[in-house]
Amino acid sequence: MEILEVEHIRQWDAYTIANEPISSLLLMERAAGACYDWLMNSGYRNRKFSIFCGKGNNGGDGLVIARLLLQSGHEVTVHILEFGNKGTEDFQLNLQRLHEITSSIIFISSAEALHEIPKDAVLIDALYGSGLNKPLEGLGAELARHINNAGVEVIGIDIPSGMFADSSSQGHTIVEATHTLSFQCYKLAFVMAENARWMGTLHILDIGLHPDFLKTIKPVYRLITHEQATSILKKRNRFAHKGQFGYAALVAGSKGMMGAAVLAARSCLRSGVGKLNCHIPQCGYAIMQTSVPEAIVVSELGEEFIETVSALDRYNAIAIGPGWGMRPANAGLIADIATAKKPMVIDADALNSMAQEKELFKRLPADSILSPHPKEFERLFGTASNDFDRLGLLMQKANALQVVIVLKGHHTAVATPGGICYFNLSGNVGLAKGGSGDVLTGMLLALLAQGYPAEHAACLGVYLHGLAADLAAKGMAYESMLASDVVDCLGSAFKALY
Numbered sequence: 001m002e003i004l005e006v007e008h009i010r011q012w013d014a015y016t017i018a019n020e021p022i023s024s025l026l027l028m029e030r031a032a033g034a035c036y037d038w039l040m041n042s043g044y045r046n047r048k049f050s051i052f053c054g055k056g057n058n059g060g061d062g063l064v065i066a067r068l069l070l071q072s073g074h075e076v077t078v079h080i081l082e083f084g085n086k087g088t089e090d091f092q093l094n095l096q097r098l099h100e101i102t103s104s105i106i107f108i109s110s111a112e113a114l115h116e117i118p119k120d121a122v123l124i125d126a127l128y129g130s131g132l133n134k135p136l137e138g139l140g141a142e143l144a145r146h147i148n149n150a151g152v153e154v155i156g157i158d159i160p161s162g163m164f165a166d167s168s169s170q171g172h173t174i175v176e177a178t179h180t181l182s183f184q185c186y187k188l189a190f191v192m193a194e195n196a197r198w199m200g201t202l203h204i205l206d207i208g209l210h211p212d213f214l215k216t217i218k219p220v221y222r223l224i225t226h227e228q229a230t231s232i233l234k235k236r237n238r239f240a241h242k243g244q245f246g247y248a249a250l251v252a253g254s255k256g257m258m259g260a261a262v263l264a265a266r267s268c269l270r271s272g273v274g275k276l277n278c279h280i281p282q283c284g285y286a287i288m289q290t291s292v293p294e295a296i297v298v299s300e301l302g303e304e305f306i307e308t309v310s311a312l313d314r315y316n317a318i319a320i321g322p323g324w325g326m327r328p329a330n331a332g333l334i335a336d337i338a339t340a341k342k343p344m345v346i347d348a349d350a351l352n353s354m355a356q357e358k359e360l361f362k363r364l365p366a367d368s369i370l371s372p373h374p375k376e377f378e379r380l381f382g383t384a385s386n387d388f389d390r391l392g393l394l395m396q397k398a399n400a401l402q403v404v405i406v407l408k409g410h411h412t413a414v415a416t417p418g419g420i421c422y423f424n425l426s427g428n429v430g431l432a433k434g435g436s437g438d439v440l441t442g443m444l445l446a447l448l449a450q451g452y453p454a455e456h457a458a459c460l461g462v463y464l465h466g467l468a469a470d471l472a473a474k475g476m477a478y479e480s481m482l483a484s485d486v487v488d489c490l491g492s493a494f495k496a497l498y
Helices: 006-019 024-041 057-071 089-099 138-148 193-199 211-216 226-232 258-269 282-291 330-338 348-356 358-363 374-381 387-401 436-449 454-473 483-488 490-497
Strands: 048-053 076-081 105-108 121-126 154-157 179-183 201-205 221-224 247-251 275-280 296-299 317-320 344-346 404-407 413-415 421-424
Touching: 006 024, 006 211, 024 057, 024 089, 024 154, 024 179, 024 201, 048 057, 057 076, 057 089, 057 121, 057 154, 076 138, 089 105, 193 387, 221 226, 221 454, 226 454, 226 490, 247 258, 247 436, 258 275, 258 282, 258 436, 258 483, 275 282, 282 296, 317 330, 317 436, 330 344, 330 348, 330 358, 344 348, 344 436, 348 358, 348 374, 348 436, 374 387, 374 404, 387 404, 387 413, 387 421, 404 454, 413 454, 421 454, 436 454, 436 483, 454 483, 454 490, 483 490
Parallel strands: 048 076, 048 121, 076 105, 121 154, 154 179, 179 201, 221 421, 247 275, 247 317, 275 296, 317 344
Antiparallel strands: 404 413, 413 421
16 A cells, blocks of 8 residues: 655546546545545534634535534534635535525634534534644734634544645744544655544545556555555475475674574464574573574573674674664674675664674675664664654655665654665554564564565564554553563464565
């Protein structure tokens, strides 16, 4: 599924109008009808509505919603932000239709016209849509603040007013929605953490835009969906043996942090790898042998930390970093491991060590995956003033280093060397706990070792990681979830893709 920028969405509307064919007025009717149906099916039947409209096509959607609500017997008051100019053609036509059935239309031309919003009303925000290209100011900003102070439920149409679809809105005045009803596809703004406060719960409504349009474009941003994950997953031959599912090496752990190694090893084995060797410091030998009996344990030189790792050429993929601790010697260890020229998953303290020794980037083997959380990403590549700038930096670095970078978050981003960035839709806040990243590292290692290209391993891995967390959350509160609960649900997550 694609994430489209505003210009592509405009083109999709135009393509639908030309090729269905359908008039723009009827397309507006269809969009508003989808919103009306959502309201009627989501517990808002027989409620009172205050609808706030601008004079663009987003306001036109609001006028049609008002008409449909009035025609079905609802009490509706319409408020129109008035700057003295005529609205779009479709807005004006729908305003004329609305005048024929109600007189409850209030024009807001000054701050004095801002009336108190009834506490029992559902407020529909149809002031500004995704075409907005400058921050709200003057009366528009004052109205947005008035809405936010009203203490009522707010349903945003298309996008919360004041929010930019394709760039950062940090510091702007934005209407704070309880629910956002958008059309046909995700917008980039919807996967950015900085916008979470304003969006509320997002709902994408199908309004029947012509599907053939998508064949004419190549979107840069895409979503990892259940269907995509299913298409990536390789089906197993019933005559297969363990040698066909990869030989993986996990280089992990130190004194006091063997739990990270255990979690990564368990998740790797639960993700289909044929054989796993765990290279650990000597202090962790008994822990690993008893916690993960299915793994082969290689006790390396070094009592409390891994000093050296040998015989890496035999592996199909290698993961490094979980539970290492920060030591100057890590840089040399990474350089030695990289000489094996096997696809690598690089996480945790291996990333932090690379941040201090940038020359190590030049040693990264092909088909490798970096999996930083936002702070690790900042140490590696520098700060960004907002989520959109960070996304640009993420894609730039994936291309420059020719690796896949998995930037972990609520909608984890997978940036590829080919210039495509995927955003994951599975997962929940229960993953916001220590150990979750170690589980993902083990999964990515297993998939790389099985021969999945890095792009596919990353997309499938982050989706299954989130799906396992969603399955775990069905039986417990987010607060109670542990990383080991996610590992325990990996079998069910894989099964859900069959």
